[in-house]
Amino acid sequence: MGVLSPYVVTHHLEDFWYYFVRYGREVYMAPVTLADVRSVLEKGVLRSFPLNLFLATFLLKATWFMRVRHARHGRTWWFLLLGHVLISIPASTFTGRYFGHYFLQVDMFLTVGFALALFGVCDDDDLRALRWQDLRLQPRIAMVSAAILGVVALPLLFSGQNRRYEELSRLEFFPLTIAAHEPIGDWIRRNTDPDDRVFVWGLRGDVYLNANRKPASRFVYTLFPSGLVPWYDEPLHVQQARVVPGSQEALIADLEASRAEIIVDVGNSTLDRFMTHYPMLRAYIERNYCLEVVLRHPQMFRIKVPPATVPVYRRRSTNEPCNPTN
Secondary structure (H helix, E strand, C coil), X not given: CCCCHHHHHCCCHHHHHHHHHHHHHHHHCCCCCHHHHHHHHHHHHHHCHHHCCCHHHHHHXXXXXXXXXXXXXXCCHHHHHHHHHHHHHHHHHCCCCCCHHHHHHHHHHHHHHHHHHHCCCCCHHHHHCCCHHXXXXXXXXXXXXXXXXXXXXXXXXXXXXXXXXXXHHCCCCHHHHCHHHCHHHHHHHHHCCCCCCEEEECCCCHHHHHHCCCECCCCCCCHHHHCXXXXXXXXXXXXXXXXXXXXXXXXXXXXXXXXXXXXEECHHHHCCCCHHHCHHHHXXXXXXXXXXXXXXECCCCCCCCCCEEEEEEXXXXXXXXXXXXX
């Protein structure tokens, strides 16, 4: 009731139902297939977990904790452990998209499971006979294990990352990925006043930070007004049908209220769905903005490919004709 009360009081219960139920079912999960879920399950549980560098530390700490609990309360904790694993694995994979942090809840309890399996050979009498002095050794062993891990494993990990960084840094477009040299933010800093509001269409919220300018709209990421489902490249008409009702009108209202000086259309960050692909938004740009410049910038997560073109629009100051769109 605590969650629903603000929506009831402000008469937005219908919005709550849309974003918490309908949006997930009709938009975010619409293109997901069982093959996607199986792929995420394989990558997240079967591949990533055995490579968890902190397995030894978690294992020893979990062992120390569970031995005490087991000695005091018997085997009832097995139900909690099993239930959590059975819930957390589907919860981490059902979206069909792999993000490593989704599996933290799985990794922790799988590690506890390893600890329980390791000491499962001990009977209850052995566990009850454990002395406090024996249990106090476990945290110390965990600390020593963590220190060894830090001295041996982590340098190996970072050395591999350094080699990868050196390889990427030799690419032609790599310098453009550094915030100080990122062309969009650099252009905005040089061509706008500090108090000007700017709007960036797409998934490039970092541009606001690089440019040191405040966003002109609540839509720092434009998934709702674009209908984009991350990871799925679908026909434009499908994405247009998935636009959140009222989101484009809300975006236009934001731009008018903030008097956005600059609109940056980074459509390549949304699978080449530019702002001008949507009739309502294109009409708004043509009425109120002029094409100022077309920038080139590295495509996010794809620095091995040539930079993309990014149209930049400036708000009209007069009624003189100009080139409104690219």
